[in-house]
Amino acid sequence: MSKLTAKASDNERHKIVARHNSEWWTPTSEAMMARFKEIYSSPESHALIDHELERVRQLGWMDKTSSLGFDGPDVWHFYPLALQEKQAANYNFSNRHETIKTIIRACRANGISMDEQIAYILATVERETGNTFEPVIEAYWLSEKYRKENFSYYPYYGRGFVQITWKHNYEKYSKKLSIDLVSNPDLALENENSLFILIDGFKNGVFTGKKIAEYINSRSIDFFNARRCINGLDHAQEIADSARSYLTNLRNGIYD
Structure with a gap:
């Protein structure tokens, strides 16, 4: 066979x-x-x-x-993952608002239930995708030739809702998703794959070893340092401010 x-x-x-x-x-x-x-x-x-x-x-x-x-x-x-696939079939990525609702629903379905945590994830996606809420490639305004000549981690540059980068991360998610992201890294741009990487990375600390629950939990809300889950403190204050706006929207039922 x-x-x-x-x-x-x-x-x-x-x-x-x-x-x-x-x-x-x-x-x-x-x-x-x-x-x-x-x-x-x-x-x-x-x-x-x-x-x-x-x-x-x-x-x-x-x-x-x-x-x-x-x-x-x-x-x-x-088989539990078959149910997850069925759930994914009901996801809606047709526009920005529906994608936000889909991310919220997926977060809650996967154990990220605090509005503060969800708000921070949404703020991160806003920043990482240039406010498009679409899976994008790193420096999408530049040519592939430029990326190849200037990115030391080429071809494993950032892709998706959260810009997964470096070969070892593509290898990790190849195993988690049972797909070959190493041979075809553009699979990380598919909506369902990108959504899984986003939520799993935040929940389990895959990217930097830091989990979102370490910074945002029932005892403490640290929107600034939560950036360490993704990329040091790069744009930390900007994302923290955005998270507060998303939290207000969540509490006001904007995405219900």
Whole structure:
């Protein structure tokens, strides 16, 4: 099977929603444990068998929780990223206002729930995209020839809502997104990819090792130093002021 075929097959399999027997229901005495006992039936394995069967027996819990509505051992299995893809299909990047609403919705769906954090992310996108709220390339007003001759990190210059830069970051997000950003860095300009990079980078401190929650949390709101999540203190005051404006808009329901 070619790598391309295998990749396509994986992409289809992870979208499957299936119902199957759960190990959390089935007792160790039933058929699914028969092969285990057959393989480890030698006398020297008896102690191990007894220990393991008891351990597995204690894992079962579903049959003891009828109040939760379980009607048998069959449960539904789904792949979480497939749901994320479905959610992404509902994102709207048709204009600036809709893109802002999409970023807000994606932030909240991925555990960034404080209005102050969301406001700061929006302010960052405003600055990084030149207020277009579209994924852009670094120094988009310059030629590709200029970038090639003058950017030491070429071709891994800034792209997207937050200007992902340097090869090691493209490698990281190739793994996270299961796409080849190293061979095709322009994939970082696709809306859904750029949105993922934006939120994941802020939430998990991918770019500089600093997470947004370190600067903006329930105890402290530091819009100025939150810039360290992205790029030192470059334009820190400008972005901090912008974040306060977005926070006012969020609280006034402008993006509801």
